[in-house]
Amino acid sequence: MAQQLVKIRDLKPEDMRAILDIEYRCFPDPYPLSLLHNLHKMHPRGFLVAELDGKVVGYVIGVIRWGFTGHILAIAVDPPFRRRGVGSALLISMLDRLRASGAREVRLEVRKSNVGAQRFYSKIGFVKQEEVPYYYEDGESAIVMTYKYGAR
Ligand code: ACO
Numbered sequence: 395m396a397q398q399l400v401k402i403r404d405l406k407p408e409d410m411r412a413i414l415d416i417e418y419r420c421f422p423d424p425y426p427l428s429l430l431h432n433l434h435k436m437h438p439r440g441f442l443v444a445e446l447d448g449k450v451v452g453y454v455i456g457v458i459r460w461g462f463t464g465h466i467l468a469i470a471v472d473p474p475f476r477r478r479g480v481g482s483a484l485l486i487s488m489l490d491r492l493r494a495s496g497a498r499e500v501r502l503e504v505r506k507s508n509v510g511a512q513r514f515y516s517k518i519g520f521v522k523q524e525e526v527p528y529y530y531e532d533g534e535s536a537i538v539m540t541y542k543y544g545a546r
Pocket of ligand 1: 420421466467468469470471472475476477478479480481482483502503504505508509510511513514515517
């Protein structure tokens with residue numbers, strides 16, 4: 395249902411506070427505001443937000459590395475708005491944008507314990523590649539997942 399109502403658009407500077415609020419609600423190790431600002435300065439087209447009824451309810455950050463590899467740095471949807479297709483709409487829009495910018499594949503890291511997000515990525519077409527031990531500051535492993543265009 396939300397998929398019909400959700401609007402995916404570029405981040406505006408005034409959205410940064412809403413993104414920060416969602417980031418702190420969703421991650422044990424949130425990106426600080428300074429890092430988000432720097433990322434946005436370096437990658438102005440790397441941020442997409444999801445708006446429902448005029449409210450920012452989610453965002454995705456994706457960048458291109460080495461000219462041909464997309465990298466999803468973060469995606470989050472405010473808890474009350476999950477399981478309505480908002481995350482999928484954000485991720486698919488970012489995959490389209492990265493492909494248009496030259497990406498041949500897209501990768502990401504996700505906490506090993508974050509099985510829900512891994513299922514979410516698998517449903518879109520990402521495949522588990524490897525486990526990277528001690529990837530996060532608290533010692534948890536990351537699961538690297540990749541998406542090859544043509545998979546969906
Ligand atoms: N458990 C199992 N399957 C899930 C889950 C879950 N928690 N969330 C989504 N899925 C699967 C389901 O198959 C779902 O379809 P269904 O609802 O019809 O069953 C499908 O993915 C699509 O889900 P969406 O509704 O599009 O996803 P949502 O808007 O809920 O956003 C997200 C998913 C972004 C992972 C959200 O749960 C979230 O913000 N989590 C906290 C932050 C997070 O973990 N982000 C990813 C970390 S890794 C990184 O950022 C690089």
